[in-house]
Amino acid sequence: MASMRDIKRRRSSIQSTEQITKAMKLVSTVKLQKSRTKAENSKPYFNMMYQTVSSMLAKSGNMDHKYLKAGASDRKAVIAITSNRGLAGGYNNNIIRMIAGDERFPSGRTSIYAIGNKGKDGLARKGYEIAGDYPEVIEEPEYQDAQEITSVLLSEFEKGNIGEIYLAYTVFKNTVSQKPALIKLLPVEFETGETDGGPAVLMNYEPNETAVLDQLVPKYMSSMIYGALLEAVASENGARMTAMDSATSNAEEMIEELSLQYNRARQGSITQELTEIIAGANAIS
């Protein structure tokens, strides 16, 4: 049986761990609420953007446009959105595993544009080339950040260095459930036959369809990236909250068990002491 001192030391160390996990849980709860409202406020813009682009492509049929067909290169770019900090359960690992486990992305022919250090490190360890690294973006996502990343990727795409662009992020379903997701950004693709219920009006484009697409696709990409960033931040905080919650309850359980052990050890030592005193008294008399 461990000595009283050992048990006590162990218990107090777990107690301070519990304090930390509890504090982290509270912090991520607050952050989650903030990031969630932010993600919700931006929803109308993305829905509208998605609707406009998809209805435009659905109506204009097979347009010959540079953004609508894959580039010459078979190299693929993946924007991997993860966090800078750990202790969020499987949040970062899920993204890394999703990319590394996908046979479309062999490590030799895939460039990673990493947002968040954890994903960058994890994917670099698996042998992926890190073409871009934006760790600061995930702390406080701004629309400008998304625009910047878009312009970098589009110029690579236009130069023919990359053929397809994907976006890997974590979808925020609710506080306890977040799911990694992968979407294809370029070439722009929508499931055919998808009607969004809107009236089938004949849309005019000014100055013309190609020029509008030239402008619209970068905006579409930035808004997708920005939306993904906001959802990823919400997911990160949700994942951390759940992880810290279970860590706190685990710590509580351990503390309870150790308290029991400690009390038993204390009682044992008192009994032993008493026995010794009584035995000593008996010996004298």
Next chain:
Amino acid sequence: MAEMMKITVITPEREFYSGEASMVEFTTTEGNIGIYKEHIPLTAIVAPGILTIHEAEGKREAALIAGFAEILPEQVTILAEVVEWPEEIDYGRAEESKNRAERRLKERSAEIDVARAEAALKRALVRLDTRK
């Protein structure tokens, strides 16, 4: 009084404006346009300019810098990347960037990006124009 139609202006961060108006004016890449109800369906790219919304109680102005607009007979939706009400604009900063852009354009040295400086000047001028 012209008939009212629904106007929505949304940005990535928030819903900027939503309401009824008889007419809305803004600048597209093809020039200034004013839209009444029953306009033909049109999608246009926004160029920096002043957005004027003619409400029943009067008109409201905002600096619309970038985005695109979807115009339908019953409603107009503007997806704006950058749009600001006059009270949100930092006029000191706009003034500064106007001066900076003008100086750059005057120098016309080889290494400056003329198109970029012109775009910056345009943005600054639009912002300054909303000042009453």
